Amino acid sequence: MKKNEKATDAIISRYKAGRRDDLIPLLQEIQEETGYLSEEAIRKVGKLMGLSTTKIYGLATFYDQFRFTPRGKYHLVVCNGTSCYLNGAGAIVGKIKEELGIEPGETTRDGKFSYELSSCMGGCMHGPILVVNGKYNLKLKPEHVQSIIDMLRKESEKL
């Protein structure tokens, strides 16, 4: 957590105070670095911009790209574009929900898994697509989900 705070401070120090047009790039950069927008980060950004945190939260919730809870150790992204959806992305999502017991945008209690839906990733001929920490799994079937998650669990236990 300390690491995140330091990273946030470093990013904020590169921006000028009161320039509201920088708000979205700033939030994006913080999210990229720390994985999410924490209460503390929003508070600091608010101070820098001279805006109330409600305004920043309102703006950030307008866009799908921002999240407010930390990502899990393994972050899964399911493509929910039209093509993947028709190829059965819905069943994949259902399986993930069943396996992890969380909704899109949430993180499991042990902090290991989080998942979210994404709009089309452009790989329509390979769908359904599941991305695990940046690694693409193509032409997925629901039964694959189980084995992927089992594998990740084992991997995390080893560490």
Added chain:
Amino acid sequence: MLFSITVNNRKITAEKGETILSALNRNGINIPTLCRMKDFTPTGACRLCVVEVEGRENLVTACSEPVEEWMNIRTHSPRVIKARKTIVELLLSKHPDECLFCINNLDCELQRLAAELNIRERRIKGRKIKPGIDQSGHSIVKELSKCVLCGRCVRVCEELVTVSTLDFINRGQKTRVGTSMNQDLNFTSCINCGQCVNVCPTGALHVKQNITEVQEYLSNHDYLKVVQYSPMVPLAVAEELGIKAPKDIDRILNGILKKIGFNKVFLTGTGTDIMIEALAEEILKRTDATDQSPLFVSACPAWVKYAEQSLHDELENLSKLKPPQQITGSLIKTILSKQLGIKPQQIYSVSVTPCTAMKFEARRDSMMTKGICDVDSVLTVRELVKLIRLYGIDVSGTEGEAADEPLNVRSALSVLAEVSGGITESIVRKIFFRLTGKDADRKMFRNIRSGGSFREAEFAPGGRKIAVAVVDGLSGLPRLYQSIASGRKYHIVEVMVCPGGCVNGAGLQVCMSKEDLKNRVKQIYQTEESDILQIETFSRHLADFRGKYLDKDELLKDKKILHTYFSKRDVLL
């Protein structure tokens, strides 16, 4: 520049630069609006004010469109009426059918619109929004399902109150009015002023009701039920009941409160007087010692919360004296329990105010004496009127009664506390009286009685110099700081969150125009001038009161129970 335009085949005059809506209203043509608020920039969000302009393909929102010379407008053509009706039907499609049980029943703009547009069936069925009731706050309740997203509360909170606790969260269908990180109101930067409640067209934001608990206690014979009310209340009750205030409305209200079932009726004004006297003393002490820091009056509970969360450096300059309601409350419990030989816990103390933030104030830890609340329940004026109606009390047939000893007299000055700048004026006048033996001329205070959100003046009572600043609504705060930064020194700084002061409180009937508000302010000044207890006579009374109660009592003598403390609050600003 004036020119004429055609509206519904009739010529009317319009002024260059104004909106279509203002031209229509000036000429007596009414069209429905929902998101519009006078004196705010129009947003055109609800689109209820649409009109047909010849030559334009689409309907035009009258609230935001500037009027132009060539315009030929139709305000109630079939197309316009159909559009308006559909808009309201769409708003209602998601609205819960709870009107009969809603707090705003018969006092709801959405209800009125539906009736005006003659909507008789649920033509469009939408998915209902979850209730999402937020009851965490002591003053304000938020009910998401009743929200129509007009954005009035968001704009008031940002532009008028300048706290920005509320904003639109999420997007599209999921949009709702919410707070930072979805916190409940009690944990946010909300200062409980209730200005958002005043502008909410439905029951989505409303004042927390304490009627039920008051009723319960009223029927319980184990308690001594007492009530105090602030000087504004009698006038406001008359206004809310829709009657012209009779001359002895104060005495009649005492009678009404007794009929409702309160054993004793006291005046908050006495507490105000004690506060003003103590503040005047404090100021005199400070000018003697040439203390440079200003004294911030802490009578406005919303301002106190604002200072606690945003102005940590100013906290020590905040007056440590309890606000009038709490002074009166603590005096009631200490004096009465001694007089009647009962425990303070057996006294149930209610306060009636025009303020919503006082509900919060009464619940503060720092507003207790030995673990017992100074004031147990706070009712707004509107709640009191509900009680009056509930118990079927005939106001015109009620005989006037005097308030009860010992807190039965208030001075003319205490009335001024209800308007912005009033407390400052009272303190200065008290100092004048102290030093010169005469009341100051009222004309001297013209500069702090009106004129913008930041007002300042200087007085010279008895050779001393007293500089005062009045911040009327938090939007005047930046100017105060500019002024202080430029080297100005003030002895007294008074901040009121509601523009205009308590006369604009959210516990009163909503003031829809500035004229209404001015009227109320005028009434207060008139009451002050015509009151028999002017400063001279009252000073003698207060001295009596001190000798009889305050100086005798050990507890009251050291005045500890009249003092409070403030602490920093850590909220998401």
